[in-house]
Amino acid sequence: MEHLAELGYLGLFLSAFLAATILPLSSEVVLSALLLSGLPPVVLVSVATVGNVLGSLTNYALGYWGSLVVVKKWLRMSEDDFVRAEARFRKYGMVSLCFAWVPIIGDPLTVIAGVLRIRLRWFLLLVTAGKLIRYVVISYMTLAFQ
Numbered sequence: 001m002e003h004l005a006e007l008g009y010l011g012l013f014l015s016a017f018l019a020a021t022i023l024p025l026s027s028e029v030v031l032s033a034l035l036l037s038g039l040p041p042v043v044l045v046s047v048a049t050v051g052n053v054l055g056s057l058t059n060y061a062l063g064y065w066g067s068l069v070v071v072k073k074w075l076r077m078s079e080d081d082f083v084r085a086e087a088r089f090r091k092y093g094m095v096s097l098c099f100a101w102v103p104i105i106g107d108p109l110t111v112i113a114g115v116l117r118i119r120l121r122w123f124l125l126l127v128t129a130g131k132l133i134r135y136v137v138i139s140y141m142t143l144a145f146q
Helices: 002-019 027-036 041-065 068-074 079-099 106-115 120-144
Strands: none
Touching: 002 027, 002 041, 027 041, 027 120, 041 106, 041 120, 068 079, 079 106, 079 120, 106 120
């Protein structure tokens, strides 16, 4: 049984990591299934949060070190997507990073943060806070309505 739990944690980590990068995956489904299997919620939320933040950090690094051509190609971002994300970031500032978990807008926000050279400590603090709160809410809802 312990081996299955380890595989579950690994699967959750990978799905959370990849969901924060280029693939249209949903780590919420994996988290919910593992919660319903009886694995400890605190551990699951921690694993999902770390994986998802590391995925966003990958986007940040691409924005920080990559050329815009590479970033747009790898993330499949159109010029319009990029311009909208930059405008959103400039309008709402660093607080927008708390919403890096939101589908469609989250990935471009994390790339823009890298392009704009936002301080890494602020990036990690805000992105982690937003993603942690999301996973806590999902876990609560999953367990409350099972």
